[in-house]
Amino acid sequence: MRVRTLEIDGQMMTGAPGESIFNVAWNNGIHIPRMCHLGGLTDVGACRLCLVEVEGQSRLLPSCMTPVREGMVVRTNTPALQKHRKLIVELLLAERNHVCAVCVANGACELQDLATSLGVDHVRVRYRHPQCEVDLSHPRFGLDHNRCILCSRCVRVCDEVEGAHNWDIGHRGTNARVISDFGTAWGDSESCTSCGKCVQVCPTGALFSKGASVGEMRKDRSFLKYIVTAREKHQWIR
Amino acid sequence: MNIEELIETEQQERERQAGLRNRILCCSVAGCTAAAGSAAIRGSIEAAIQEQGLPGEVEVCGTGCLGLCGHAPCVRSANLNETYHDVTAADAPYLVRGDRSRFEGRTVRDTDAFYAGQCRVVLENAGRVDPERVLDYIAAGGYKGLLKVISEMTPFEVVEEIKKSGLRGRGGAGYPTGLKWELVARQESPVKYVICNADEGDPGAFMDRSVLEGDPHRVLEGMAIAAFAVGATQGYIYVRGESPLAVERVRTAIRQAEREGLLGNRVLDHNFQFRIDVRIGAGAYVCGEETALIASIEGQRGTPRPRPPYPPEKGLWGAPTLINNVETFANIAPIIRKGSAWYASMGTAASRGTKVYALAGRIAKPGLVEVPMGTPLRTILFDIAGGVPAGYAFKAAQTGGPAAGCIPAQHLDVPMEYESLQAIGSMIGSGGLIVVDNSVCMVDLARFFMEFCMDESCGKCIPCRAGTVQMHDTLDRIIKGRGSEADLDLLAELAGLMRATSLCGLGMAAPNPVMSTLRHFKDEYLAHIHEHRCLAGSCTPREEVALV
Numbered sequence: 071m072r073v074r075t076l077e078i079d080g081q082m083m084t085g086a087p088g089e090s091i092f093n094v095a096w097n098n099g100i101h102i103p104r105m106c107h108l109g110g111l112t113d114v115g116a117c118r119l120c121l122v123e124v125e126g127q128s129r130l131l132p133s134c135m136t137p138v139r140e141g142m143v144v145r146t147n148t149p150a151l152q153k154h155r156k157l158i159v160e161l162l163l164a165e166r167n168h169v170c171a172v173c174v175a176n177g178a179c180e181l182q183d184l185a186t187s188l189g190v191d192h193v194r195v196r197y198r199h200p201q202c203e204v205d206l207s208h209p210r211f212g213l214d215h216n217r218c219i220l221c222s223r224c225v226r227v228c229d230e231v232e233g234a235h236n237w238d239i240g241h242r243g244t245n246a247r248v249i250s251d252f253g254t255a256w257g258d259s260e261s262c263t264s265c266g267k268c269v270q271v272c273p274t275g276a277l278f279s280k281g282a283s284v285g286e287m288r289k290d291r292s293f294l295k296y297i298v299t300a301r302e303k304h305q306w307i308r
Numbered sequence: 309m310n311i312e313e314l315i316e317t318e319q320q321e322r323e324r325q326a327g328l329r330n331r332i333l334c335c336s337v338a339g340c341t342a343a344a345g346s347a348a349i350r351g352s353i354e355a356a357i358q359e360q361g362l363p364g365e366v367e368v369c370g371t372g373c374l375g376l377c378g379h380a381p382c383v384r385s386a387n388l389n390e391t392y393h394d395v396t397a398a399d400a401p402y403l404v405r406g407d408r409s410r411f412e413g414r415t416v417r418d419t420d421a422f423y424a425g426q427c428r429v430v431l432e433n434a435g436r437v438d439p440e441r442v443l444d445y446i447a448a449g450g451y452k453g454l455l456k457v458i459s460e461m462t463p464f465e466v467v468e469e470i471k472k473s474g475l476r477g478r479g480g481a482g483y484p485t486g487l488k489w490e491l492v493a494r495q496e497s498p499v500k501y502v503i504c505n506a507d508e509g510d511p512g513a514f515m516d517r518s519v520l521e522g523d524p525h526r527v528l529e530g531m532a533i534a535a536f537a538v539g540a541t542q543g544y545i546y547v548r549g550e551s552p553l554a555v556e557r558v559r560t561a562i563r564q565a566e567r568e569g570l571l572g573n574r575v576l577d578h579n580f581q582f583r584i585d586v587r588i589g590a591g592a593y594v595c596g597e598e599t600a601l602i603a604s605i606e607g608q609r610g611t612p613r614p615r616p617p618y619p620p621e622k623g624l625w626g627a628p629t630l631i632n633n634v635e636t637f638a639n640i641a642p643i644i645r646k647g648s649a650w651y652a653s654m655g656t657a658a659s660r661g662t663k664v665y666a667l668a669g670r671i672a673k674p675g676l677v678e679v680p681m682g683t684p685l686r687t688i689l690f691d692i693a694g695g696v697p698a699g700y701a702f703k704a705a706q707t708g709g710p711a712a713g714c715i716p717a718q719h720l721d722v723p724m725e726y727e728s729l730q731a732i733g734s735m736i737g738s739g740g741l742i743v744v745d746n747s748v749c750m751v752d753l754a755r756f757f758m759e760f761c762m763d764e765s766c767g768k769c770i771p772c773r774a775g776t777v778q779m780h781d782t783l784d785r786i787i788k789g790r791g792s793e794a795d796l797d798l799l800a801e802l803a804g805l806m807r808a809t810s811l812c813g814l815g816m817a818a819p820n821p822v823m824s825t826l827r828h829f830k831d832e833y834l835a836h837i838h839e840h841r842c843l844a845g846s847c848t849p850r851e852e853v854a855l856v
Contacts, residue, residue: 115614116768118809130808135614150808157805161774194798195778220767239609239767242592244777246767 076142091133106221107134110298122146160193167216174287175275207257218276224268236262309569310577321447329365331386336370337521339377346381352400372434372522378674384435389418425692430638433523442564445525453644466537473648474660479633480737482726491620492538495628500540503631506547507596510709512668513740516634520554524561530637535582543584593764611766612812655681659725669743682723700745708737710757711817713824733824749844750829754822755783761818772815775806789840
């Protein structure tokens, strides 16, 4: 296998053909911000946080979906990119009701961590304060649309790893919501296997285990690596 | 039908039409039928023909858009070379008799500026061909382009011919059509697709719908030529469900073409197969974006995906896919028939050929016009379409719907072509032209387009989903007199983010109307902010005082 040699933020790196810029950077200690990407799931390029500058390209490219090429020169953290990322996080925080102080995921929230690391100390756009529902119909888990950022990780893990496809995105624009089955209550879902994978991959407090109080929800994603590795190496049939 | 039969059919139909004393053609696209009842008028003309004992001598049939949509219904008398507008059922006997005095003040001759100023390629059959009769299309030289490529040319030569013509995609982005075809043709794949994007959704734009309703065979022929050039065997026309007549006409045309052997397993009895199916969209604006359109055909949620890979590499069901707009396909047959040199002789160096515009808003003759690329906006609006009605003053023209910008009065002489419009912060887009007069507030106009984009955003990527909402709210605040100058900076910053980071063209282009009105009409924004008043007098901004 021929490796691809490229430059990311001034460092020379190598990646396998077809590997994404994001992965190569991550493996070499450069952590590009992201919300929708999660190793093991297919990428959708929706959050626009992992956009990077590639020399010779007029547009910014999503690093999670751009395969490395020989001789590529990539910049992942220019002032322009920082500015864009900050504003994207501000838009996310203003879009729904992200009130960390009363959130189950407080202290273990990817959105919170990202806002801190990007230096988002205030939000310049107006908070929208929409009225969002909370679905507590499932016996073990809850879905709080107030905290959802529509990263669609739950949709993909349910479809690709669990194989149930309980989740999908319904409606459009700012009214888009994660929906269970065809928009029924989660507790009435016929496809949900109650495996809880969606809860574990959710980056915020939108999906949580019942019984977790403020700041108590901790997510465990070790299962994902285990399953995906086993699948890739065909360990199931041994 | 084989090649000899096609030529023979053309001859016979031509002779039949030449033997008639007159043909009366009623516009039968949606603007004239649904809105103004041209079908009933057609019935009265039919009755008048019977009454005057002229069946077999005078014929009445439907035809494509005659262009004067604001004065529907329109009827054309073929041997008099005249078009009459605002026709009523009572006019029928006069039409049959050829009594021209009745239509004084309602007549537009072919030599009048409205038609003489135009250059019709895409619309060449409007007023000549009945969209529901394939024989009519054949008599007008139809399917001759397909015949030529199948019997005389190699796929490579077809691609080269389109490249030489200089045709650029008419859907809005203006990508060179020949290059796109070449990309698909080069792919090695047993399965390839050709898709016609008929998901026209810009407010005020109705070119593609009119072409499909008025001359559907032209689009089928263009697609078949494209399929031959790139090596595809299956095509799809993605039409939005809001155009039921277009869907019906296209389906009729496909059926006729299949029956005549112009589509199907052996096209024109040659070793070339091509089928076309219709897919109906549910009216999401974003489904006009090519990757969202493909997802929609596949039965998925109509959301775009990042490009690259572009559809020529990985499109419908992962196969190489050629996707062009209706108007682009409508240009193909004439280019093949008359040669690329003829096509390239029209327009400007960078933008060849002609462009159809849909005129709407405060204009004397709203409707469809087709002019060479590079025609000054003033010529289109004032010489051809009769200018702004008395009592109003021209303020701006919004080109290309919610994706483009406005052209103010000082730029009226701008040549309408891709690069010149870009230079003044607008673009041709799909070809909608909305004329705005002095009574319209430009901030309000910007808010209208932003509201459209906000409603039509699919919600997949954050800059578009949340950015459109924030921009809309900021504009709303300014209009209501609660804005500040800091809001203008916020608008600029949000616009910068959306342009640079949105996933698809919808989010990237959504800020354009705001930024272009800010560029040309900043005084109106400032008047709302500082003086709490609207310069156009159309909105009533007032500082609301909370008394709590």
